[in-house]
Each structure stands twice: as structure tokens, then as C-alpha cells.
Amino acid sequence: MKNYFKSIDKYFEGEMSENELIEFEKKMKSNKKLKAEVEFQKELQDSLNDKQIFDLKNNLEKIHNEAKNAQNSETNQEPVVRELFIKKIQLAAAVIIIMIIASSVFYFMNNRTMSNETLYGIYYEPAKTMLVVRSGNNDEVNLMQALQKYNHNDYDGAIEVFEKDNSKMAKFFLALSYMETNRVLDAVNLLKAIIEENDNLFVDQAEWYLGLCYLKLNETEKAIIQFSKISQSNSIYKIKSEEILKNI
Template structure:
């Protein structure tokens, strides 16, 4: 109890915590900070929690590792997979029902596209730029860095403008494509992603292929989408499980 009541004065040290994490403490302050970590248990515990919160608000390598592990588990335990993703299940059921009704009233084509859109909505998630910004910031061009920050603030038009200033930067291309997807410009997004795929020697190919497939799904080019998802599912990459799921929901053998 005593410890909890001490939270409030100690959170006055937030500025110090932030500066320490950013490596901005001056030498004397740094020495004092380390001394406090050693000698003041409450201070140390507060900082420990602050650090954990700081890490958890960013997409980091460990999170990606844990996500891969989770996707392996989901693939082996389909029953659990359904429990963990009830919305997707609901979308799939809703989409099936919509198709049945549409067949009755002669609107099957339009409704199939509706189901594609629902699937797209279920699978497209705004990708955080945090991990890429932090892991590559030392080598990243300034316009790309600025673009990533604007992207993270959902200011997609301004982000694209920034990315266009560094046309040869593949990370910029990727996030430019993602920004275009957010704006509903799927054909232009595909163009950006295709550059990454054709380059064929970079870290973003998996992501680019996945998002191209989603763009095709969203624009009603079902055949192309399915071909792409099949190709991804045949690989052992990060998006394999998601592609298998989506193919299952598209009722593809």
C-alpha cells in the first residue's frame, strides 16, 4: 500500500525517464539516474514499468516473433483460431448469407463483391510504422523518416508527398502503397508494391505480395487475388497462415 501511494510523486520523474530512454540525459544527470535505479527501489520499479509500456506501444522484433508462434499454433488448432477471430468468422458467415439472398434476387455479382470487401476489411489492418522507423532510422533518408511519422499520424496525403521525394527508397515505396490503400487508391498502391516485388532483393517482398493480393480482392479482381494468395500460402513466409485462412473463406480448394 505504501508503495502505491508513492506512485504519484515519482511520476514527476517522467521527463527523466523519457530522456534516459532517448539517451538525452547529460553526464551528471545520467550518473544520478543510475544511482537512483540502484538505490531507490520505488524509482526503479516505476522505471521498469515505464520501460515495459514504452516497448509494448511499439511493434518490435519480439512481438513479431510471438505473432509467428501464435500463427503456427492457430494453424495447428483451427478450433482455437475461430475462437480468437470471431469477427472474421462473423464476416464470413455474413458474406455467405448475403450471397444466398443475392442469388435469389439476381444480384449475385454485386454481393460477391460486397463479400470481397468485407473480407478485405477483416484482413486489412493499418500497419504500424514504429518498428521500421526504429530499426532503420540510422540509415533512413529524411523524407522517408518524415513520411513515416505522417503515416503514423494517419496524414496519408502528406506522407505520400514525402515518400515521393525519395522514389528509390523501398521502405518509402511500401508505406506509400499502404497510404494509398488507406486512401482507397488500390491500383496506384499495386504499382508501388510491384516495384518492391520486382526488385526481388529486399526485406519487404512478403508484405508487398500480401498487400497486392488484398488490393486485388478489394477491386474485385478475384482470380488474381486467389492466384496471389495461393502463391503466398505455398511459401513458408509470415503471411502463409493468413492466406490459407482467406482462401478458406473464399471457398477455394
């Protein structure tokens, strides 16, 4: 084959005369070894001209090594092991969090910071009455008198009057008077009715006192729901409700 090397060079360099070229191509057809040699040398030439594939290979190697180094600096463990390890940590963390939540629920259920009664004692205070002296038809005079009775802690006397009055104000103070006289369930029903009407000045206050009623009744769950509702509203009792929720 070495005899052909010079001819092959000439062939690639385009130095052959027309006759030489025809002759050479004829030989390639009949001589498989020559053909293979020419193809090999052509490929060798192409490969050395294609530097980019080697740059590409170098780049791929670099990227792989960089990724490996980044990984090793994080941890020396194998990635699969590390992933498992992370999963275990996540699981452990989840278990710990659940235990903390469970124990704090348990703690609050059993060692609550404040009893419902205490909370009621702290937050309950009688509503301020609006003493407005008006022109003076009989009903209004009676209402004013009842409110005065309420202010003076004469709840039974106030109730008597409020029960006969259908005004919203009367209903509200009737409910508060019931609370004072330990008729809490009656108070709850009235407050609920006021809230349901939803078109008067007493709704926010009714919501608040309803929550307090639940505390008084030791209905913790209902109280939480009620104070949550208030804390999510724009009620003037929003902040107080949040405080109660923290201590309930």
C-alpha cells in the same frame, strides 16, 4: 483277343523266354488288333501310375470352386453383370461428385461466405512502421517524418514525402498510403515493382498487400491466385492466406 491276355501279361512282366519274345513281337507286327491291345494296356498301366495328373485335376477343380465361392460371397450376380454394375456405380458416383463440385462452385460464386470487401475489412491493417532514429542526414529525417505522418493517418502528407524518396522502404509505404487513399491501382503497380525487385525485406509484405488490393478491387480471380501463391510459400502471411482462400 482274350487268348492273348495271358501272353500280354507275360510280355509286360518280362517273363517271356527269348524265343517267346521274338515270336510275340512278330505277331504284333502282323496282327494289328494285338498291337492295339498291347498299346492300350500299356497306356492303361501308365495312366494308373500317373496319379499326379489326377491330383492336378483335383487341385484345378478346387481352385476354381474357391474362386467361385469367393465371388459368390461378394455378390450373387454373374461376374460380367457385376462388373457392369460396378461401372454403373462408379459412373453414378462420378456424376454425383461432379454435381457436388459444380453446385459448391455455384454456391460460392453466389452465396460466398464473405464478400471481398468483408475479407479486406477483416484482414487489412496498416503496416507497422519501423521508427529508427539514425544519425540524421536530411533524407532520413524526411523519411522518419513521413512514417510518422503515416502512423498518424496523414496519408496525403506522407505520400508527398514518400514520392520524393527512392528507397525501398519509401516505395512500400507509398503503396500502403495509396491503398489508404483509395488509389488502389497505383498501389498495385508499386507493389508489383517491389515484388519484381525481389531482393528486399518488403517482398512478403508486398505480396500480401497486393492480394488485399485485388480484394479491394473485387478482382476475385487475381486475389485467389495471389493468396494461393502466398499460402504455398513460407511467408508469415501463409496461414492468413489459407484462411482467406477458405472464405473467398
